[in-house]
Amino acid sequence: MAAMKGKSVIITGGAGDIARAAARRFLEAGANILLVDLNERGLKETVSALQSEAVRYRVADVTSEADTRGYVGHAVELFGTVDTLVANAGIEGEVAPVSEYDTAGFRKMMDINVTGVFLGIKHVFPVMSANGGGSIVITSSIAGVRGSSGISAYNTSKHAVIGLMRSCAREGGEYNIRVNTVNPAPVEGRMMRSLEAGLMPETPDIVRDSMIETIPLNRYGRPEDVANLMFFLASDQARFISGGVYMVDGGMTA
Numbered sequence: 059m060a061a062m063k064g065k066s067v068i069i070t071g072g073a074g075d076i077a078r079a080a081a082r083r084f085l086e087a088g089a090n091i092l093l094v095d096l097n098e099r100g101l102k103e104t105v106s107a108l109q110s111e112a113v114r115y116r117v118a119d120v121t122s123e124a125d126t127r128g129y130v131g132h133a134v135e136l137f138g139t140v141d142t143l144v145a146n147a148g149i150e151g152e153v154a155p156v157s158e159y160d161t162a163g164f165r166k167m168m169d170i171n172v173t174g175v176f177l178g179i180k181h182v183f184p185v186m187s188a189n190g191g192g193s194i195v196i197t198s199s200i201a202g203v204r205g206s207s208g209i210s211a212y213n214t215s216k217h218a219v220i221g222l223m224r225s226c227a228r229e230g231g232e233y234n235i236r237v238n239t240v241n242p243a244p245v246e247g248r249m250m251r252s253l254e255a256g257l258m259p260e261t262p263d264i265v266r267d268s269m270i271e272t273i274p275l276n277r278y279g280r281p282e283d284v285a286n287l288m289f290f291l292a293s294d295q296a297r298f299i300s301g302g303v304y305m306v307d308g309g310m311t312a
Contacts, residue, residue: 068182073100075248079280146291
């Protein structure tokens with residue numbers, strides 16, 4: 059299948075589990091990919107695992123405008139344009155009541171999870187508009203549509219990117235730029251291990267079991283589940299889909 063043969067994709071948070079699965083999915087469809095992250099070791103591991111010359115990486119801080127301009131420009135140098143931005147970089151932060159939440163930690167969360175997405179969109183919009191359009195897929199969360207105790211900063215950031223998406227979908231329409239969010243439930247990987255341990259350090263398995271009980275499909279998501287939705291929203295099959303909030307949560311928010 060070469061549904062995206064020759065298309066170019068930037069994936070931020072490129073050292074993470076979902077990014078690796080997304081890169082693999084886009085590769086299968088023939089795309090060229092630039093993975094972006096601060097974690098160079100993780101980027102190298104992902105590139106090595108994918109074993110394709112169509113995958114490159116760029117070490118960059120998504121909260122830096124200069125770095126963002128740099129990674130977008132690098133993608134244009136490599137591939138000629140940017141057809142898809144998967145704005146996936148994000149952190150989970152600490153688990154603490156709002157009255158005890160570290161203010162610096164809250165600001166860091168907003169900077170990475172929200173400002174990082176804003177900057178990516180800001181700098182790919184001109185590239186996409188000059189090329190006749192494109193697709194932007196933002197990683198939000200079920201935390202973007204409901205509240206959860208102990209993760210006020212994370213909840214706030216994931217709500218915020220939905221608002222950003224809706225505004226950018228309005229602005230992007232005239233340039234044929236589509237913007238959507240994917241909203242995963244808990245997904246197997248490092249982030250969920252961190253959150254489980256933050257909620258109950260001594261017995262994280264209890265957190266996992268209790269969360270699974272709230273998911274009708276009776277399991278955590280897998281990175282591939284999220285990657286498949288990202289790919290669909292980037293593809294021509296979704297050419298009339300923009301401004302949407304798309305759950306990939308096993309029915310958890312039903």
